[in-house]
Amino acid sequence: MSTLPYRSALIIGAGSGISGSLTRRLRAENIPVVIAARNVGKLSALVDETGAIALPVDASDASQTAALFAETDKRIGAPEIVIYNASGRVRGAIAELDAAEVERAVAVSAFGAFHAVQQAARRMIPAAKGAILLTGATAGVKGFALSAPFAMGKFALRGLAQSAARELTPKGIHVAHFVIDGAVRSGQRADPPDAPDSTLDPDAIAQTYIDVLRQQRSAWAWEIELRPWVEKF
Template sequence: MAKSGNREVAVVTGVGPGTGAAIARRFALGGYSVAMLARNRERLSELERETADTRGYPCDVTDEVQIDSALAAIRSELGVPSVLIHNAVGGAFGNFLQIDPQVLERNFQVNTMALLHLARRLAPAMIEAGKGVIIATGNSSALRGKANFAGFAPTKAAQRILAESIARELGPKGIHVAYVLIDAVIDLAWTREMKPDARDEFFIKPAAIAEEIWHLAHQERSAWSFNVEVRPFGETW
């Protein structure tokens, strides 16, 4: 496959049928070549067929060897990435007495360590170019630890703090780092089944999340945001 000419390259992790796919579509529509990372090869192939200027790279972001392999292929086939959207998420429900500690460790690898590994590999080229974007998607668990979120919330809080640390380091070098806190139930087939009586306005639309991420990635550099919260208009918070 030939490289993408003058198109900038965006890497999106956690590309499933919801938010990840919406982000990939939005950046492809905006003129990027989009590298989609996920573990499900079949789903990636389907999304490739649906959306022009996207390419799937099967990758478990908890595995550094797979990360390196995927990034090498992206650089060879598409070019050097200027945008990273870390949307992959590991989650679990249960209080601290119920959860398997290994689940918490796995979620930490997906949510926090993968952000570290990806940023360490992609930031040097951004620093050299004097520009770039790194955005992590999170949720309200990054700010509070509810009882039944013991296997999840600690990893999202760590992810947000890591992103802030990266932002403070890279901002003066011209790289915009931001954290998008999604305080809502995302509109997906399985969440609709879980909330069959909920009205449409209860859910946040994946395309609306993607639109805000697109806006955030293209803010004028004299007015960059770091903490960005999105929620439906009727959400109690």
């Protein structure tokens, strides 16, 4: 039996990192999980391991997001947890960036999150219950050189989270934004031998998401910052 107050979950922008760790934690709580990405083939190992359901989506497309939620409704019921992990990134000097690529990056990071939050709210408001978790980054509070599109998208995501929290929290819906302030550990990005825990462990990140989902409504957090102990503020 689950120790969480929710019965179903949808993760958009799924992959092997944070989303993979979240999928494992939620499935360990016996919560059915749909994981969605543009390329569902990359999710096959996670599906085999956890029994999650993989569905395709271009998160920046409103009609595809609506279809994803409708299919999720059929497969596991209306999702009571919605986690948005998708983001778009294009690097380069402002004077040289391709405007179409910038538009695409911002559409994935920010406009796609709006589509997801809107679809989630339409289901959660009548039930007066639900949790919407949005994965942000350092770029959402500090824009770096040569990374304007990522900063634009993540700043917008943080604004969406803050606005949605103020609107939806009184309706019984927990909205939380997570500032992932540092590099996330992976098979391609391991800690140096002389600097243990200098990257964020995705399992530790997932644990924090789970802890937020367990929060009692008299003390809900709307934003959490996570950083390795060596990361500078």
